[in-house]
Amino acid sequence: MNTRHDTWLSRASHGLARVEQFLCSLLIAAFGVLLIVNVFARYVLNSPLYFANELAVYILIWMAFLAISITIHHDQHVRLTMLVGLLPAPAQRVCYWLTELVCLTILAVTLWYSISWLRSPSVAFDIAITLDWPKWHFYLIVPIFCATSIFHLIARLPDRSRTVFTLASDEE
Template sequence: MSARHDTWLSQASRRLAGLEQLVCSVLIAAFGVLLIANVFARYVLNSPIFFASELAVYILIWMAFLAISISIHHDQHVRLTMLVGLLPTPAQRACYWLTELVCVAMLAVILWYAIGWLRSPSVGYDIAITLDWPKWHFYLIVPIFCATSIFHLIARLSDRSRTVFTLVSDED
């Protein structure tokens, strides 16, 4: 779809994906600096950075969730298309819509439970051992991922429905 025909929803989705890409870039740079600093501290100074491994794990988790959301924006997430490809075009479209709507529903349920989980007292008192920080900061990626992915899916479905209905009305 060309940029001049984009809806505000698809433009916002594109800007959100750009922000997610920027955060991923910052995180990967931080990950690299953290690991290099830890190797230097461990083997040159004989004093490793004690929190480096734990922080590196959280950085990787955040990057993974953000990368999945970006792939959803670009419609590059994993699909099994072998059987769907054998169906006629209208059935393929129906399968596409069905799977996208199932994804939205699943993400909405996960978002609902993630918010409830984050609000629970057990998460509020959970502390990252070597960092001595509350873990809920790190756990925020789950509802963030769900919300951004739902937004990307709704924006894409909105664009697809506009395209499909435009094609149908042009054929009339």
């Protein structure tokens, strides 16, 4: 009876992943439209959108961070499992928990420092040159990514705990 949607936390994580997926879809569409319009403006109207390249870069950055958060939700992020796969099952579970704790720690520290960085005067006055917008709007993806990834990791820990400890008791 172990499903991914047992707890309110895992249901919330699933809902958040769906929102992230929707935002990625919107950004992909916006990226495509922006590039098509810019090509049309450049080669047909002979008047390119001067801000298109800069905005396209920010769109790609946001898409990448959102996509990484989604992969963390689905527990599909890249792992090096060759050596861990050679270990006995209990040692594999210990390695899994250690990597989860390391990921949580790195994300928490990055969240802390990214918030401090966003509040610094150097970021407050940084302007996107061709867009003439404050860059802190674009930089918000870093703490958003850290917070959503931490949430996804914490949300899956109860499900993973049941699975790990159920497997451990079945092996005995």
